Amino acid sequence: MANENTPTYGNFINGEWSTPQNGTQTSINPANRQEIVGLIPNSSKEDLDAAVAAAKSAQRAWRKLAGSQRGALLFKAADILESRTDEIGETMTREMGKTLPEAKGETARGVAILRYYAGEGMRKVGDVIPATDAEAFMYTTRSPLGTVGVISPWNFPVAIPIWKMAPALIYGNTVVWKPATETSVTAAKIAQCFHDAGFPPGVLNMVVGSGSVIGQGIAEHPDINGITFTGSNGVGKQVGQAALARGAKYQLEMGGKNPIIIAEDANLELAVDATISGGLKSTGQKCTATSRVIVVKGIYEAFKTRLLEKVAELKVGDGLAADTWLGPCANEKQMETVLSYIQKGVDEGAVLLHGGERLEQGELSNGFYVTPAIFDGVTSRMSIAQEEIFGPVLALIEAQDIDEAIELANDTDYGLSASIYTQNIGNVLAFVQDMDAGLVRVNAETAGVELQAPFGGMKQSSSHSREQGQAAIEFYTSIKTVFIKP
Template identity: 40%
Template structure:
């Protein structure tokens, strides 16, 4: 097995304890690499390195244009290394090689985009109402940013944090998920090659309950950017609040994919399949609830089941595989538990519904693509995030009922609408409580467009112009130009 080291202060180091843990290949069900198991002392080292780098002339003294040039250099190196990193991601988290290739090839655009924004950060001159005073604002970096990322799209979700944070002039301590740390450590080598000063990007690996709290609550961490489950996100929010840290939280979802009777049915079928069975349902934006207009309900379900049955399940490293394994053993158990919960509550399984044991699945952690009908909006399968290839289909009679069902969860990350009516498309996009609404498409994202949630799905936005503001703080500067200090006992 390959043994990795952490990146702290520009050096590849072991943990102070010397401990490691094994990371497993979800397709083979076997360990393939040893990852450093960091402790609180290692977090302290990483934060100290990031803090020193933030103050050092080699980073703080760079012009904004020079920072942007570093990010663009990194983007070019990433593009050259995309294939190798995609293969490591697939080995470590079981995502399809086709999807990982697409992500890695697209990912450099974030660094080019935010590299271009680095020297477009501008303050304002305010025509202040006080005579004899000049007032302007500055946009300044926050300091050390803690970036905590999940296992489902490790490098992409890290990029959504790293690119704007670095463009704004911050330094970073990145903790990837313990289930997908190998690709993060390989990724870290590119920052060295691009010429980033030591300590600007640091990577510590280990378990959330052992180092996560220390990182979030560290007095020298200025901001926390977290992607993960909403319960863990709540804990991160509470910890950060104790030291009044700003946070960006991208959390869970229970997104509704809504199909109206005027939709192009075959396109809608593909969209619903994309929403739940692509990425094996292990995505925060999974369209895990299909809301289907009653007049087309039976026909739609029939077409959907027939199409989903053709999905090729198996080795994620093969180009033609369409459904890969569940990434972690605990998540496999969770998905299977939710399937049994759905059955016990009266939902009827019309496809899948069990662990996949086909020969092409080997010893991997697979769940069959699963579809439930006879689902009521109040059922747990329709309210709670499963994070697996499990779809709940719910009929609706009217547009008002569709909106009520779609908005009737604690989440508000995304939604899909399938219709040929522009009036309905615009109306639904306004009424749905979701940070992203797709119409006649699903799972589209871009470095140019903001992404984030309503309600319990999160706080703040990633990507687009909005994202860089999450990593800046505004300062107001007042300068007397009158040469005359007025009455010191009266507020000016």
């Protein structure tokens, strides 16, 4: 329970921390539900309106700064975030459960993203185009959208909001950010980094609250010009529909059901390690996590045996413990979802070879722990082969040959990431050409995103836009064509 020593966090609006009108709610540690990490806002529509008004008021002066001036502030924010890596990494682990090395690594990635986009302030934003009139000068430039609403999830509470906010800011937009309530203490510490870097009041605002009030409020707000969202398909479609109804620009990054293909000539040890790392790190709570393991017949039994041996060695526990490999699910609802899919897999005829149990012994009884589940005998039509679980569950699917493996890999509504392990160039070329996914990786796990490269999915995994890298400018700005005649 909360006491007088429990830290309380407010909304960050117009350069100041403010008390929400509807009081507070708790952010708890998923490794120990008895521990309250902090009291966080339960914001109202009025809190959101104040944040949007601040962002709208600040946008004109912010966009008039030189790109290098905006970049200098991003560089400062990066330095401050880097100096607080240990504090923010530990907070992240306590709030959502991923291991401390992963949390610190994610924070370091946030630093790198800030520095990358800080440099974008000195890059070109247009081209000179020949005019048909010999006396005229014609060129393109880019204008910011205005105020951008950022809706970010709990699974990457540093990297995802920063890879959305950094390009929004460098290109001259102001931001209203709704972080996931589960990781709002971490979010408050990020907002403080921007504040301490000297960002002008109103340029970055943070409002914490429910998705139905603050998230939907962002999507529907007439003074928010663009919305960038990462989360579930159901919520993403609601956000997109609300934005479309009023003509706002929107960007949705949603689910994945990502396959790894293991060809007969694959390096067995590397393929097993990539399957475990890609599917089970962060407790499988990544949109790019490996979920379907499609193994060609000739290597299937050997792969399965080695996979089970290695998974049995993984230590499940508190992410702050040095020997923990796999932390808890981020919250009770997510744990229940994972357990329900494990039961559904059994009910639909798949064979549970390992794990899939809730751990309730000793200190683990207060946490949301599920042992990694390995299923055999999975067919493509089963729920565990079609629906995103977002947990430590691997579904083994046998393919007769590489052609069937690619066909099975594409047999889903999602198309976010995919990988293949093979030493055959023909397999590589067929996979790269035929795989319907926005990110395809050869001899590497599915869960790997380079910050300088475009990221996004096909089919139901996204709204067909791309995040990160220089591709981000396409969403956060509009092209303006300029024709000048003396």
